[in-house]
Amino acid sequence: MDKHEEFTRWAELQGVKLYGIAAHQFPGRGLGIVAKERQEAGKIILTVPTSALRTTLTVPKAISVSLGKITAHGLLAADLSLDTDKARSRWRDVLPSQEDFQKSMPIQWPPILQDFLPQAALALLSDQIKKFELDWATVSGAFPALSRDHYLYNWLIVNTRTFYHVPPGTKKKKDPKDCMALNPFADYFNHSSEGCTVEFGPEGFEITSNKVYEKGEEIYISYGKHSNDFLLAEYGFVMDENDFDHILLDSVIIPKMDAVQLQLVRDAGYLGNYVLDKESVCYRTEVALRALCMPARRWERFVDSGVDGQHDQAMADELLIKVLKLYVAKAQNVIGQLLSLEVKDRSQVETLVRRWNQILLFLHGAIERSVL
């Protein structure tokens, strides 16, 4: 029996029930869940009882009291870091390794590679580092013998494997990020834009198939409507097929603004977050582009009424093509630099090049649509 089968038997002893599914290795995705037989749509395929979950309420008092005020994420990571319980070693044995995270999670990459992350991923990474450092300050103060690497490893386990959950009899926390549970076995599910339904109640979690799955097919859940920049920073992967992917144009639009335009746009609440998805740019982008090519008065009228003339629309369209082309040049330059880097681990560079090529596809698609 391999370690995943042993873990599965152990999970079943904890009350986890599997209906025609199993853990399976998928190239490029680590472990995932496979249909052992044809699964009809709307069928329960997994239940996990509340007693098998690890939540802030299951953390031993010796840990939670020593830590005092800390995020749910930080507390669960401390619990995992200090956990030596033999009974739970079956689960620990099947988790990704430190090396897996060093390859996949940008927070573990050398700074020279982090600098090549697209702007949206870099912003998420910077928030993540701040959150980790705050948690680590609290945990290292209370448990000085704990190593930073070991804590970071467990912090990333929590980051990549928790489910939204409110323990029975407790109130929903204001911040959804504080409503989390580690969910052994259910955490084998990989992500897709669409996936099985995940529900929880006082009894525990229930996962129901969203469609027919043929025998041997991978079964997914959805971690949310996330872009690839988000998935890269938070989960360490990007997908080729992502219904919710989009890119940000901030890095090519904002530097074009002079001080007056910048102030005007900021005061009106339109600074940044200029999204290009597979179909179009967002309204914020339209507003920002017009700020760059319209007199201030006329721009303010457009912001107030949403109405502009044909001439303004044409100018904004022309400018959009210019910034898209500028971004193409930038992306090509980044890819060139990445390919010439000499680094120990090529897999991180490959992930970055893959993401920048996806960005290029977005840009070329938008340019083609704009000139038609």
Ligand SMILES: C[S@@+](CC[C@H](N)C(=O)[O-])C[C@H]1O[C@@H](n2cnc3c(N)ncnc32)[C@H](O)[C@@H]1O
């Ligand atoms: C909840 S775990 C899923 C189980 C995990 N694959 C394993 O081997 O234990 C989440 C992690 O799985 C991987 N993952 C999930 N969905 C993926 C996908 N569509 N493509 C590639 N990797 C994926 C990422 O490494 C992510 O951080």
